[in-house]
Amino acid sequence: MKKVRAEVEGWPTIVLVILIFVLEDCDYHSPKEGTPTWSFFSQRDTCFLEDNFFTLPRSIEACTMIFNKSTSSDSSSTDRPEVKSPMRLDPSSSIEQDSDSEANFKPEPVVIKPIVVADHTWCAIKEVEFNVWIREDRAERIDLDDSKRVISHIYLRIEMEEAEQVIGKGLSAMKKEICKLANVFKSKSALHRLQVAELRVEFNWRVMQSGLKISSHSTAWSHYENWYFTKFRGIKRAHSDDEEYKPTDNRTPSTSPKPRDIAPRSAAHRKSVRR
Template sequence: MVATNPLRDDKLHYHHLTSNGRKVLKEITARTSETGVMEFHGVDAREYEVLQHVLEEMGRIKPRLTYDYSKHLLFVDIPSPLHEAPFINIRDSLACTIEHLPYDHDVICPAINMNLPLEIEDILATLHISITLTKAERPITELLVPLIGECICSETKTKSHIMDKMKKTIDAHPEINMVILGIVHEAQAYECPKIGSVASKTLLKSPTPIPRSKFITKSFPPCESINIADHNWCHLSLVEFFVWVKQDGDTQIDLDQDDNDHMARGVLYPEVRMDAVTKMFQQGLERIRDTFVDFTKHISTIVDVTSLEEAEVVFPISWKDAFIAADVSVDATAYARYKHWHENQINPTKRTWDLSYSPSDSESESSVSDDAKLQEGTSLSCGRPRRKRRPASQPPPR
């Protein structure tokens, strides 16, 4: 008989959740990106681990999680296509910049990461975008983070949480040379259609969501509401970017500084005004190149870094392409919201397992026994379970 791997058993993970954990899971799976950041109290470290596994295995949503081990506090951010789109072009352009730098691939290993979990003291934070730098050979004993970035909605609570997370990341990694913040504004906050509304009466006639091509049948101009069946599904009004770069003499980046030497603001949507941001990107990437130089010297005293020191930094961004990506993401977000709403109305139990499930006595005893075994086999470090660390990045192909 083949033993079951508990890490691959969805229901085993689910049954390890307490009633509070199940409520958290139900809340997460019931919400979409219009919610902003959700905050859950009283989630212990082990339950956080189980929630992580359950959400990964469900696969229908991919939230960014931030967990505070000391406060037992879980923050959940469910990004929409609106928030993902602006960083796609930036990621690709950063990859091109790094690819053209003549660094020694046998000595250092830079990587561009999307949704990287990063441990910061008692917090496990998921960064939207980051550049990490390690040596090219194991064991990996140092991790530098020259760049971090987030793209968020304009909701006040969300912005406050993200700014706090970035400040704590900077405190833990003062070597950060560049910080990017994108803020997405919607003219109308999205709400699901109400029972009895035109949208509810017309769009719930089909037992399954209609295809996107039949849901959005016309072209909507920029900054106009995607209004279908007398309901607003998405109304993007503004996408702005803020970029901070560490200057000579600075110990670390201060996100409260807004002078022109340290911070630049630009508008990507509804019209492109990104010249100041482009210049700040150039400055930041030149400093990241210098970090590559310093880290190479730190690892090896015999490697010639002259060509890297003198290398021109090229950031081949097309903000017009980024604008188009943001505009196209409006339709994608509108359809995703419709589909999520439709599925929850027609078949609400589809989003997760039966949340009213109550295990039998034998199952409860088995679960308690499993919990005890897991706890016995768990060593503690700094008041939390010691987890197997994931590598921060994979070496680039040679």
């Protein structure tokens, strides 16, 4: 909010501000060290590919069981059957209505379920709201503290009528500002084209709401990937069956190979210094 406030203060000619707030069930946190989820991923040789990550079971017990079986059969821990990515839309889904369907057809409401993998919630969208401000006539700038702002919702429910009206007014105000600019440059032809141009903006909130479902998977994957590479640097040595994972004080696996000693450079390779 501070960044938006600074932009409005620095550019008082801004006529329309739209902020989208995505609220989660609780503040997100990565798996904590020492938990079964942390231990499970710490023992994987590499970061899971996106499709493979989303095929993992919800429970940590099921994840451990699957990879214990794969280890006993000498298969790679990251070899998983090819699956359809949840990031792709199904053409047969109810996002787009069939042209042959009845006029009173109502698609099923979009439900964005929490994304839980290995007993950890990677993303859980609770609500998404639009906050819209428009600069009033003769006002110096938009007042973000003004109670006249419009708050509309796109999830869990679609209630965007007021936001649409304010956005439409904001676009008309933008058109007027552009016409003023064309008038400054004495371009009568450009000014005429702008004045007769019609602003037609159609919002398909249903499609946007469905896009939130895809975005939740992108967020979950980003949370996992960033956490994995931050904690484990992407690639680790595989553990043997009789090794027990124990993190050390510097957060590196105790079973990791010791760093190789680097011998000092010999005098023959040192650059001579002329006195």
